[in-house]
Amino acid sequence: MKIFHPSKEIMVRCVINLTKTQGIETITSDQVHKISGISKGSMYHHFKDFDELIEVAESVIYASVVDDVISRLSTALSISKSREDFLTAIAAITYGNQTPEKVEDRLSRITYLAQAISSERMKLSMGAEQERLTQGIADLIREAQERGWANPNLNALAASIFLQAFTVGRVIDYISDERVDDESWIFLIAQVVDRVIFAPV
Amino acid sequence: MFRNIHPTKQTLIMTAVGLLEANPTAEITSEQILEISGISKGSLYHHFEDFSEMMEYAHVFIFTREVDKSIAEMNMMLLQSKTREDLVGFLSKVTRRSQSPDMKSLRNFRLVTVAKTVTNLRLRKFLAEEQLRLTGALADLYREAQERGWANPALNPTTVAIFVEAYTMGKVVDEIATTHMDPEDWYSIVDQTIEKILFPAVK
Numbered sequence: 001m002k003i004f005h006p007s008k009e010i011m012v013r014c015v016i017n018l019t020k021t022q023g024i025e026t027i028t029s030d031q032v033h034k035i036s037g038i039s040k041g042s043m044y045h046h047f048k049d050f051d052e053l054i055e056v057a058e059s060v061i062y063a064s065v066v067d068d069v070i071s072r073l074s075t076a077l078s079i080s081k082s083r084e085d086f087l088t089a090i091a092a093i094t095y096g097n098q099t100p101e102k103v104e105d106r107l108s109r110i111t112y113l114a115q116a117i118s119s120e121r122m123k124l125s126m127g128a129e130q131e132r133l134t135q136g137i138a139d140l141i142r143e144a145q146e147r148g149w150a151n152p153n154l155n156a157l158a159a160s161i162f163l164q165a166f167t168v169g170r171v172i173d174y175i176s177d178e179r180v181d182d183e184s185w186i187f188l189i190a191q192v193v194d195r196v197i198f199a200p201v
Numbered sequence: 202m203f204r205n206i207h208p209t210k211q212t213l214i215m216t217a218v219g220l221l222e223a224n225p226t227a228e229i230t231s232e233q234i235l236e237i238s239g240i241s242k243g244s245l246y247h248h249f250e251d252f253s254e255m256m257e258y259a260h261v262f263i264f265t266r267e268v269d270k271s272i273a274e275m276n277m278m279l280l281q282s283k284t285r286e287d288l289v290g291f292l293s294k295v296t297r298r299s300q301s302p303d304m305k306s307l308r309n310f311r312l313v314t315v316a317k318t319v320t321n322l323r324l325r326k327f328l329a330e331e332q333l334r335l336t337g338a339l340a341d342l343y344r345e346a347q348e349r350g351w352a353n354p355a356l357n358p359t360t361v362a363i364f365v366e367a368y369t370m371g372k373v374v375d376e377i378a379t380t381h382m383d384p385e386d387w388y389s390i391v392d393q394t395i396e397k398i399l400f401p402a403v404k
């Protein structure tokens with residue numbers, strides 16, 4: 001996670017906490033000011049306007065899901081003694097990550113991505129987070145390649161984007177109420193993970 | 202998508218499509234549409250519940266057009282292929298067209314449209330119908346390839362269709378980052394997925 005100036009951090013955390021009980025679009029600067037105890041002067045010293053604070057909070061929420069996956073992948077890599085161990089650990093992560101409880105996370109990621117496309121400022125803060133995530137996953141894939149546990153004929157960066165792309169892009173399936181069966185999705189993803197990305201040398 | 206749609210309605214939608222394509226993030230007003238199309242305000246509100254509904258049609262039109270084009274192209278390829286290898290070779294060409302950096306604005310547009318469905322339920326219902334049609338058409342092609350013994354019999358055709366649509370749209374995560382991958386590296390991972398998982402050679 002990015003390290004902010006303490007007051008900035010408090011305000012961003014305050015917005016993130018509020019999103020647990022209300023929609024982000026309904027949060028007001030008065031609320032943040034009252035709850036965090038940080039003065040408006042300080043707020044506008046750290047952020048150009050209130051929207052910028054909201055955008056930074058959205059980027060942090062956006063990144064937290066992937067941060068969680070990176071830390072689990074990193075643990076899986078460090079405790080695994082063989083490619084088989086590693087794949088078992090990855091299967092557990094895939095399972096946890098593709099289940100219906102993640103629907104809301106994925107929908108909000110899409111909303112934030114859409115904002116990054118339409119707003120230059122949002123693109124700046126999200127772009128930096130996105131870069132860090134993509135590189136984080138790519139580093140792990142590179143490490144697995146060095147151990148001979150991942151496909152040496154893949155570019156680690158492209159593989160990192162591919163993993164994120166089909167995960168984020170699955171929202172396509174959520175537009176309609178007729179959704180593909182989760183088991184068949186997890187089965188397909190497992191094939192791609194085992195035989196394309198982490199294919200043995 | 203335009204079957205059974207009145208010509209005036211079509212003209213209005215296509216005017217909006219033209220404006221959206223020229224500038225995807227600009228605010229479009231009903232005055233602009235009426236002026237360019239030469240259609241009266243009364244007529245617009247006869248064909249659409251409100252101005253937003255007309256814009257939703259335009260969004261869905263752009264959303265589906267490119268996928269429809271790819272489906273037609275793949276259908277043709279399936280007809281022309283005599284072997285699995287022919288088909289895989291053709292698909293690799295589709296990948297280079299549909300996943301190219303030139304298609305960036307369309308990918309962005311699709312993502313923005315999907316994001317709008319989170320809060321706009323009318324758009325969601327409308328897009329859901331079109332999305333099911335597209336996924337169904339892709340799944341039919343895959344099923345046909347399975348019957349010929351060229352595609353993986355263990356996979357669910359609808360799931361494969363969603364997977365292909367998902368990574369194509371999800372490529373946006375690269376586009377918002379500050380540095381970008383080499384498109385060739387991306388084509389390579391898609392090619393390998395097609396060859397090893399979606400259309401594997403029979404052992």
